Amino acid sequence: MNRFSFNQITAKHWALTDLVKGCVDAGVDKVALWREPVTEYGLDRSAALVRDAGLSVTTLCRSGFFQAPDWFDDNRRAIDEAAALDTKVLVLVSGGLPEGSKDIAGARAHVADAIAQLVPHAAAAGVTLAIEPLHPMYAADRCVINTWDQALSIAEQHPVGQVGVTVDTYHLWWDDTVLGKIERAGDRIAIYQLADWITPLPAGVLTGRGLPGDGCVDMRAFHQAVAKAGYTGPIEVEVMNEELWQRPGPEILAATIAGYRSI
Known part of the structure; x- marks a missing residue:
């Protein structure tokens, strides 16, 4: 439990003041915050x-969305917000294709260029940009960076500590090559997040994730992979689930802790 971090989105409707009190009451000393409620x-x-x-903020979620016209200014604001919250990690979701475009290769190249433009500001603020590869089903509208290799190839263009990669079990579990690649990633792992893949998929796939242990992801294999890579940092549970969100915040936190402890 000394590495456990409760990601705010897991209890989306829990007011920030109540979430903080709930974490303190439960003995949880780490949280991941989201920009909108902050x-x-x-x-x-x-x-x-x-x-x-007495809580520490493990990450700020999220920025990126580089297809948006105001991506540069918004991402610089996000870096400043992360620094103000005294977190060292800003999670980046790259964004999908620009409206009307079919040029996914061009979109991916733009993501790399955009991150390069942000690195000086992030480095000055002491914030690591953590590229998160999302499951390929999100490529069109949410994230054109879909594999570990794609994320790592961008991160490796910059010094360790300035740009890293997010390990999210929900998005990476399907890739039969990813565990070995994670083991070799070393200090490029900026944050490790847990969510399970449950079936049948709900209509709203984005909000159909499961708590650890509720689905088909081999969480222990991911634990071993990140450990072999030398990662010893926080482990966030980040679950988006409409049914879960309807429960009271303390119940969600208790269920999240139970799921975390079960693997």
Whole structure:
């Protein structure tokens, strides 16, 4: 449990003040925060809230979406927000194809160029940009970076500590080559996230993830792979699930801890 981090999206409707109190009451000292609720509560107030409660922020989720016209300014703001929250990791979801485009190779090249433009600002702020490859079903509209190789090839263009890769079991479990590649990734692993793949897939695939142990992902194999890579940092549970979100926050946290402990 000393590595466990509760990702805010797992209890999407739990107010930030209540989430912080719930974590303290449960003995959880790490949280991952999302930009939207932080902005709603206020950046400075959010930073003070978690700091005064003795919590550390393992990541800020999320930025990227480089197909958007305002991607540069928005990502610079996200880097500043991460620094204000005293987290070292900003998770990047690359974004999908520009409207009307079919040029996925061009979109991927743009992601690499965009990250290169952001690195100086992130490095100055002490924030690592953590590229998250998403499952290929999201390639068109959400994330054109879909494999470990694609993410790592971008990260390796920059110094370790400035750009890394996010290991998310939900998005990577299907790839029969990924475990060995993760083992060799070393310090490029910026954050490790858990969510399970459950079937049958719900209508809203984005919000159909399971708590660890509820689906078909071999979590222990991922644990072994990141350990062999030398990763000893936080382990976030990040689950988006409509049914789970309907439960009270303390119940969600308790179920999340139980799932984490089960693997």
